[in-house]
Amino acid sequence: MILRLPRITGKWYRLMYKNKKGCITFETSVTCMKKTDSFRLLLVVATISLLLADGMAQFVPLNGKDSLPGKCIDISRIKLVKNITTEISTAYFSKKMTLPAIYFQSLQFYPGLVHKKTIPNDFITKGAVMRFDLCNSGDSAFSVYFFPGLYYDHIKLYRAWNNKLEELPRVLPDHPDSIGYRLISLSPHDTATIVAELGFVKTYTINMRPRLISPEYFGSFIAEMTSSPNESQLMTYVFCGLLLMMILFSIANFLQGANPEFLYYSGYAFFLGSMLLTKAMLFYHTSKTSYFLEGYLDYIMQSLGIMFYMLFMQKYLDTKSEHPFLHKLYNAGIFMLLFSAGGYTWFHYFTDNFTIENAIENVTKVALLIMTLIFLVYSLRHRKDKLMRYLFWGNLCLFVFSLFSQLIIMSNTLARQLPGIFKSSIFYYELGLFLELVFFLMALNHKNRKQLIAQARERERLKADNQMKEYEKELAVFKAQEQERERISADIHDELGSGMTAIRLMSEIARNKMKENTPVEIDKISHSANEVLNKMNAIIWSMNSGNDTIDNLVSYIRSYALEYFENTPVVCKVNTPENIVSKELTGDKRRNIFLCIKETLNNALKHSRASTIKIDFQIDEELVIKIADNGIGIDLQHIREFGNGLKNISRRMESIGGVYDIKSNHGTLTTLTLPL
Secondary structure (H helix, E strand, O other), X not given: OEEEOOOOOOOEEEEEEEEOOEEEOOOOEEOOOOHHHHHHHHHHHHHHHHXXXXXXXXXXXXXXXXXXXXXXEEHHHOOOEEEOOOOOEEEEEOOOOOHHHHOOOOOOOEEOXXXXXXXXHHHOOOEEEEEEEEEOOOOXXXXXXXXXXXOEEEEEEEEEEOOEEEEOOOOOOOOOOOOOOEEEEEOOOOEEEEEEEEEEOOOOOOEOOOEEEOHHHHHHHHHHHHOOOOHHHHXXXXXXXXXXXXXXXXXXXXXXXXXXXXXXXXXXXXXXXXXXXXXXHOOOOOOHHHHHHHHHHHHHHHHHHHXXXXXXXXXXXXXXXXXXXXXXXXXXXXXXXXXXXXXXXHHHHHOOOHHHHHHHHHHHHHHHHHHHHXXXXXXXXXXXXXXXXXXXXXHHHHHHHHHHHHHHHHOHHHHHHOOHHHHOHHHHHHHHHHHHHHHHHHHHHHHHHHHHHHHHHHHHHHHHHHOOOOHHHXXXXXXXXHHHHHHHHHHHHHHHHHHHHHHHHHHHHHHHHHHHHOOHHHHHXXXXXXXXXXXXXXXXXXXXXXXXXXXXXXXXXXXXXXXXXXXXXXXXXXXOOOOOOOOEOOHHHHHHHHHHHHHHHHHHHHXXXXXXXXXXXXXXXXXXXXXXXXXXXXXXXXXXXXOOHHHHHHHHHHHOOOEEEEEEOOOEEEEEEEEO
16 A cells, blocks of 8 residues: 555655565555545554554655556556557666666656667667556456567566565566567556666667567567568568579589689678578567677678678689789778678677777778779779679669668668658668679670680681691581580570569669650559569468468458558448457468459459448358448349459359359448358
8 A cells, every 4th residue: 555644744655564475565545635534534544553553564655766656557458569658767877787786876767768769879888777657457467578679688677666676587478589578467456666677789770669568469469570571571582582593603603614703702692692681581570599680790791791792803803913903902891891890799799889889880881882982983994894884883873872771871860751661771772782783794794705705716716727637527616616606696695684684673763764754665564563563472472371370361351452442432441350260271262262352352443333342251160251332233134244253253262162142232242251
């Protein structure tokens, strides 16, 4: 019980009541009472007096560090997730001191968040403290998971109690991504002031978003954070596929011709692809692997990849004999990257100075951009060399997009002004790498063609020397030469075919440049490419065994339907059950049901003249999906003879053991039924 005696001291006191089972604190407040409440006040005072006389209770005055009666977070009312940013107070302290020793001495708490954006570099190596009040108004014990945000490698919870901090047990969820969560439990009608001691991973992307999560919703919360890839991640996967192709191509060339430059290029593609792939796969994961990658390994892999690229350029351009200046420049770059990786490792593991560690990374990236700029100026002076021209344009694209990527990293204001995928710094970096790869392939094709021409000329010379000696052998050599030329011609044709992969990208670039004067053909090309990508996404979704559940199907259909009617005059309403039974549904069934719904929504938009469409899900022993609109209805007697849409829906449902029904009912009502 927390009691205030206004007539005596005007202070708050906590009544500690001890029963046979231990110590229980009743969080009940007694404030100034009116004269009409005098009997009630006498009853309370008499009860407390008896407890004090028997030695079963004592008054303990509260100080500023304890929780006072008033606003607290009722965990019994948290059904899903609650953001507690406005209910907390925060402070920072030096890691050299322990929190319990200084909590009641020197910590200065501030309401809410001290830093509402990313944490400044000079605070990363400090300890952070969050303080908030919890209560449980229910008649049974309740628990919640505390989640301060991403990239916290140290989380310790205390309960502020009688001028002391009592450390709470370290209880983690039974999940691979669990190190960023801690369980807090309260008894019935209990209150507590919780103090969270936090330590940061050494990275520049940390922010505070404290949340309390219901244990029943925890699995869905993790899935929502980690299993819904965005456009940037999809682009990363595609680009990593291209890098894998280049790794295999480079290794094959190395094994065939023992050219070390291709081995260096495979190292460049491997480290760069590994960095991008792991960042995409572990995005928003709270695991030791994710923290290690974000805090240290990604920069090391990027540095190793760029070192291999410089070694490749030295061999590929034969800089030692052909371009001595570039040879020295790349040697300086390799030494700088080795020194940077060593200094970065030292400051990361052996010091607490994250400001210098982050400065090493940023200064190195800026130095690499300057080196790229020097290469561009040098290659302009040798623009008569076609190989250098290809490399110039590739490095120019990489320079421009890498510079913009670095600007987004260093400026949060710029990132917030950009829409969607364009907020991601990695998107621009990957775009620059992709364009650099395209121009590299063109340069490689040019170099191979020159080598093949030189080899053909050498064979022609040898053939001319032997013509006078052996005519028959000359004819045989001539035929072999013709076959070899045909093979070379076919190889060149195949190599040029790889340039077709850039059609979609080029059409988008052309449309952006032409703006209002964009030809209709370019829009059609871009639209067709987008259609193919959308279909590919649906196929990937259907093939992923991780999506083989009814709740995933319902979520996907709901998301698709709302997005499909977003910019149309039709209002779409989707009604789903509150609790969806977790049952497995194979990819073939999911795909056919989705395609049936997609065809039905398309027909409704084109032919129904409806203003409202409603989708209802019923899940019991069978899955029933009803799609109703308020349009003109359907005349089943006058359906187009050659229309295949409804026939396809019926055939698809029959193929998976389901039933399809359509009828007019103040509009059109389509029912899809699938036994579970």
